[in-house]
Amino acid sequence: MASSRAGPFDALLRKLTVLNKLNEEEIHSIRSLPLRPQHFKAGATIISTGQLVSECCLLVEGYACRHKLASDGGRQIVSFHVAGDILDVQHLLFEKADHNVQTITDAAVVFFPMRDLRRLIEERPEIGKALWRDCLADASVLREWVLNVGRRDAKMRIAHMLCEFAAKCEAAGLGSPAHFMLPMTQEDIGDATGLTSVHVNRMLRVLTDEGVIARTGREIRIADWPRMKEVADFQPDYLHPAA
Amino acid sequence: MASSRAGPFDALLRKLTVLNKLNEEEIHSIRSLPLRPQHFKAGATIISTGQLVSECCLLVEGYACRHKLASDGGRQIVSFHVAGDILDVQHLLFEKADHNVQTITDAAVVFFPMRDLRRLIEERPEIGKALWRDCLADASVLREWVLNVGRRDAKMRIAHMLCEFAAKCEAAGLGSPAHFMLPMTQEDIGDATGLTSVHVNRMLRVLTDEGVIARTGREIRIADWPRMKEVADFQPDYLHPAA
DNA sequence: CGTCAAATTGACAAGGCTCAAGTGCCGTGG
DNA sequence: CCACGGCACTTGAGCCTTGTCAATTTGACG
Numbered sequence A, B: 001m002a003s004s005r006a007g008p009f010d011a012l013l014r015k016l017t018v019l020n021k022l023n024e025e026e027i028h029s030i031r032s033l034p035l036r037p038q039h040f041k042a043g044a045t046i047i048s049t050g051q052l053v054s055e056c057c058l059l060v061e062g063y064a065c066r067h068k069l070a071s072d073g074g075r076q077i078v079s080f081h082v083a084g085d086i087l088d089v090q091h092l093l094f095e096k097a098d099h100n101v102q103t104i105t106d107a108a109v110v111f112f113p114m115r116d117l118r119r120l121i122e123e124r125p126e127i128g129k130a131l132w133r134d135c136l137a138d139a140s141v142l143r144e145w146v147l148n149v150g151r152r153d154a155k156m157r158i159a160h161m162l163c164e165f166a167a168k169c170e171a172a173g174l175g176s177p178a179h180f181m182l183p184m185t186q187e188d189i190g191d192a193t194g195l196t197s198v199h200v201n202r203m204l205r206v207l208t209d210e211g212v213i214a215r216t217g218r219e220i221r222i223a224d225w226p227r228m229k230e231v232a233d234f235q236p237d238y239l240h241p242a243a
Numbered sequence C: 001c002g003t004c005a006a007a008t009t010g011a012c013a014a015g016g017c018t019c020a021a022g023t024g025c026c027g028t029g030g
Numbered sequence D: 001c002c003a004c005g006g007c008a009c010t011t012g013a014g015c016c017t018t019g020t021c022a023a024t025t026t027g028a029c030g
Helices: A010-019 A024-031 A114-123 A125-151 A154-171 A186-193 A197-209 A225-232 B010-019 B024-031 B114-123 B125-151 B154-171 B186-193 B197-209 B225-232
Strands: A036-040 A045-047 A055-061 A064-069 A075-081 A100-103 A107-113 A179-181 A213-216 A219-222 B036-040 B045-047 B055-061 B064-069 B075-081 B100-103 B107-113 B179-181 B213-216 B219-222
Touching: A010 A024, A010 A125, A024 A114, A024 A125, A055 A114, A064 A186, A064 B125, A075 A125, A075 A186, A075 B125, A107 A114, A114 A125, A125 A154, A125 B064, A125 B075, A125 B125, A154 A179, A154 A186, A154 A197, A154 A219, A154 A225, A186 A197, A197 A213, B010 B024, B010 B125, B024 B114, B024 B125, B055 B114, B064 B186, B075 B125, B075 B186, B107 B114, B114 B125, B125 B154, B154 B179, B154 B186, B154 B197, B154 B219, B154 B225, B186 B197, B197 B213
Parallel strands: none
Antiparallel strands: A036 A107, A045 A100, A055 A107, A064 A075, A064 A100, A179 A219, A213 A219, B036 B107, B045 B100, B055 B107, B064 B075, B064 B100, B179 B219, B213 B219
């Protein structure tokens, strides 16, 4: 990585440069974006459906998720996010938010004007390409998410969600796949998997009793990774590395 | 539209130009792409998971879907496609397919080298922008799909799927929202909504008995559109017009 | 007219939901 | 330092939506 001074863009740049070779100049131009840092409490809504968005939001610390609400108030989480994730690339090209973005823990984000990002992309197409790839990886994860919710039973769904989250945390340097922190409640897990929190609890118990995972509070240890992969039907190819 | 001669790119261009103003030159450069037409029988697989893809595939006539398979063989359809849809933009930036693309009816497609498309995008950023927007709209539809499968009951799911498909057909000029052709089997509908074909049948019967829809063979008439929207919890904002 | 895939219907089983009660943990205030 | 309150977690009992299995009908097509 270029300049060694720690900054809000470090995690993002680490991710973008995994698959896209960005040169010093490109990296520097990203680091030079004017930004506005902001803190959010756990459970705060950063972006809500219908909102007009003119700033781009990058998660610097903490955890967040995107979700949509059904008419009966049911919440469906469609993705989890960790430090380094851009929370709303889609607003580069769409004015209006079509879903909500909410923090899971206390979180630090930086906003920068979408206008500046658009200009940057025009001047440096490689950056656009890196971001586009990020969007495509996002869509790939969404497709797997549909499969998970639509075609797997409760135990598999939860196991799969845990595997994916473990992989995401590891890629972001937030833990090893064998041992990481789950920031979300069992209610959140239910909203992500299309189950109730009660049933999530029962399935976590089953996974624990079977010795596939071990839990202490919200710390998760995947005790038997090969069996976990099998229980979860987890084939990480869909997580195109840059995701 | 520029040249009035009917061609394989007409439907795509109609879609892309809804929100992106492409000039004559840009439109011409798309029309000039070297292409290889091909026909597929109903149920044929066009792209399968793991395959290395070097050509871009545009659906010219007929219907198709994308799907993923679970370890137990269960199939989850993640999107339906009509004439004018590009079936694999993601391979612009990813080599390997992470899902399957299959025809639903007999279909006509054209392939053109991904290399040419990449060059075109570099030369004419507006085209890249239009395609990027298309990807983002795709992701938005996927998020709604997750919500549909994860948080709505069987009747709503099916009603929602029908509304979305009606909107897609109308946008592609393939019918009015009140009256259109369903190309897929009830098994396909089940695979798209995370239900069994048996239960899809039951729910279609309920919707019919309630007078919300009317069916003759695979023709669907939405008899009571306001009620249908309500039953389906259908708010079409997520279908960003260019989709 | 025969064949085959899709649609339809019924009976029964089961996975997951609802409702309800109780437990544990942690931050706050006295 | 302890008591309290709130939220998340845990567990049980019974119900309901959806799945499974199986038989039958319909429709398209050769």
